[in-house]
Amino acid sequence: MADISHTVHVALGERAYDILIGPNLIDDAGAILAEKFPGRRFGIVTDTDVAKAQLPRLVASLEFSGLTFSTITLPSGESTKSWEHLQTVVEGLLAAKLERNDLVIALGGGVIGDLAGFAASITRRGMDFVQIPTSLLAQVDSSVGGKTGINSPHGKNLVGAFHQPRLVLADLSALDTLPPRQFAAGYAEVVKYGLIDDPDFFEWLEANHAEIFAGGPARGEAIARCCAHKARVVIEDEKEIGVRALLNLGHTFGHALEKDTGYSDRLLHGEGVSIGMVLAHTFSNRLGLAPGQDSGRIAAHLRKSGLPTTLADIPGILGSTETLMAAIAQDKKVSRGALTFILTRGIGQAFIEKNVDPAKVSAFLEEMRSQ
Numbered sequence: 085m086a087d088i089s090h091t092v093h094v095a096l097g098e099r100a101y102d103i104l105i106g107p108n109l110i111d112d113a114g115a116i117l118a119e120k121f122p123g124r125r126f127g128i129v130t131d132t133d134v135a136k137a138q139l140p141r142l143v144a145s146l147e148f149s150g151l152t153f154s155t156i157t158l159p160s161g162e163s164t165k166s167w168e169h170l171q172t173v174v175e176g177l178l179a180a181k182l183e184r185n186d187l188v189i190a191l192g193g194g195v196i197g198d199l200a201g202f203a204a205s206i207t208r209r210g211m212d213f214v215q216i217p218t219s220l221l222a223q224v225d226s227s228v229g230g231k232t233g234i235n236s237p238h239g240k241n242l243v244g245a246f247h248q249p250r251l252v253l254a255d256l257s258a259l260d261t262l263p264p265r266q267f268a269a270g271y272a273e274v275v276k277y278g279l280i281d282d283p284d285f286f287e288w289l290e291a292n293h294a295e296i297f298a299g300g301p302a303r304g305e306a307i308a309r310c311c312a313h314k315a316r317v318v319i320e321d322e323k324e325i326g327v328r329a330l331l332n333l334g335h336t337f338g339h340a341l342e343k344d345t346g347y348s349d350r351l352l353h354g355e356g357v358s359i360g361m362v363l364a365h366t367f368s369n370r371l372g373l374a375p376g377q378d379s380g381r382i383a384a385h386l387r388k389s390g391l392p393t394t395l396a397d398i399p400g401i402l403g404s405t406e407t408l409m410a411a412i413a414q415d416k417k418v419s420r421g422a423l424t425f426i427l428t429r430g431i432g433q434a435f436i437e438k439n440v441d442p443a444k445v446s447a448f449l450e451e452m453r454s455q
């Protein structure tokens with residue numbers, strides 16, 4: 085009997101699914117999948133680090149339940165979210181003779197989830213997939229909501245599809261092997277939910293920070309609260325016609341910085357979001373929208389978590405402001421050439437602002453570079 089501490093239902097009609105959260109769920113995956121998907125075969129997609137740390141548990145579980153599966157293992161890291169590795173996954177699924185009704189399992193962080201989910205969406209015109217997120221970031225954000233895709237030399241996540249998973253299994257014990265820098269990066273997305281529209285959650289995070297980082301019960305609660313928050317938004321606006329864009333807080337700056345640093349470990353996605361959220365608050369302050377003390381409080385909390393909060397925290401030399409502005413111009417929220425930013429009136433008061441003046445963004449970036 086699986087030990088499920090929290091269940092979040094994503095009520096999307098015929099695309100509805102559950103997020104199951106609990107310790108040791110990878111060990112229970114075989115039994116859960118055999119019951120939910122009888123007679124189906126599985127293609128596991130993972131990366132080399134997760135293959136060492138977590139794949140043996142999944143393999144043992146699937147074998148114990150008598151399931152048939154094959155495995156595709158890719159290099160770890162953001163640069164794997166590429167055309168090249170998309171091809172590797174799609175061709176690997178076809179070579180394994182997986183049929184349209186078989187399932188892809190994404191075992192890993194957000195890179196594997198986004199890539200494997202996208203491969204599932206296009207292989208044989210669409211296969212089902214299951215998310216088994218193993219990073220904090222993937223458990224609180226990327227495994228939920230169906231955004232899948234890869235990066236382009238033109239920008240972050242510019243090629244992809246909305247494709248919801250059939251099930252999410254978030255195994256809390258998997259986080260025991262996650263490197264501390266990766267845990268911190270995922271925590272930036274946790275903080276994001278508080279900053280968007282839940283100031284009580286942000287306060288709760290401030291109070292429970294030590295327990296979340298130490299792996300106490302507050303960690304599971306934080307993950308469940310993030311999933312419930314994201315599920316609410318996705319149910320309301322699955323394809324980001326409106327309110328879902330709030331989940332992009334910090335990402336317009338963050339994605340430009342990730343592109344600028346070559347999708348490398350100079351700047352992890354969550355680290356870019358951390359800097360981007362502080363920039364979004366400071367920019368809102370410069371526009372006269374938000375009080376200055378909020379960005380200080382947010383930056384202090386992120387720094388305490390081991391996260392970067394300024395452009396100067398990024399190792400190496402950053403591209404010019406023009407280069408960053410060119411990356412921002414490729415953001416998917418751009419409409420009729422106009423920039424959209426998630427701005428804020430303070431902690432928990434984010435809003436979508438269309439038609440942001442690029443000259444103001446550029447001047448703000450110049451100011452931030454000189455600090």
Ligand SMILES: NC(=O)c1ccc[n+]([C@@H]2O[C@H](COP(=O)([O-])OP(=O)(O)OC[C@H]3O[C@@H](n4cnc5c(N)ncnc54)[C@H](O)[C@@H]3O)[C@@H](O)[C@H]2O)c1
Nearest residue numbers: 133134137160193194195218219221226231258261262353
């Ligand atoms: N689709 C979405 O809604 C969404 C949301 C947020 C982020 N993302 C995407 O997610 C990606 C970032 O995801 P991430 O932070 O998980 O990075 P990641 O997938 O690169 O994983 C982080 C690193 O930790 C390793 N790792 C993961 N789990 C581990 C474990 N349990 N034990 C040991 N090592 C482990 C991985 O091998 C990798 O090296 C970005 O590409 C971002 O754009 C997508």
Ligand SMILES: O=C(O)C(=O)C[C@@H](O)[C@H](O)[C@H](O)COP(=O)(O)O
Nearest residue numbers: 225229231240241328331332335416
């Ligand atoms: O699910 C969403 O919607 C998000 O914006 C969540 C983000 O944390 C995530 O990084 C997402 O991949 C960004 O989406 P994009 O559309 O800006 O590429």
Ligand SMILES: [Zn+2]
Nearest residue numbers: 273335353357
């Ligand atoms: Zn993100």
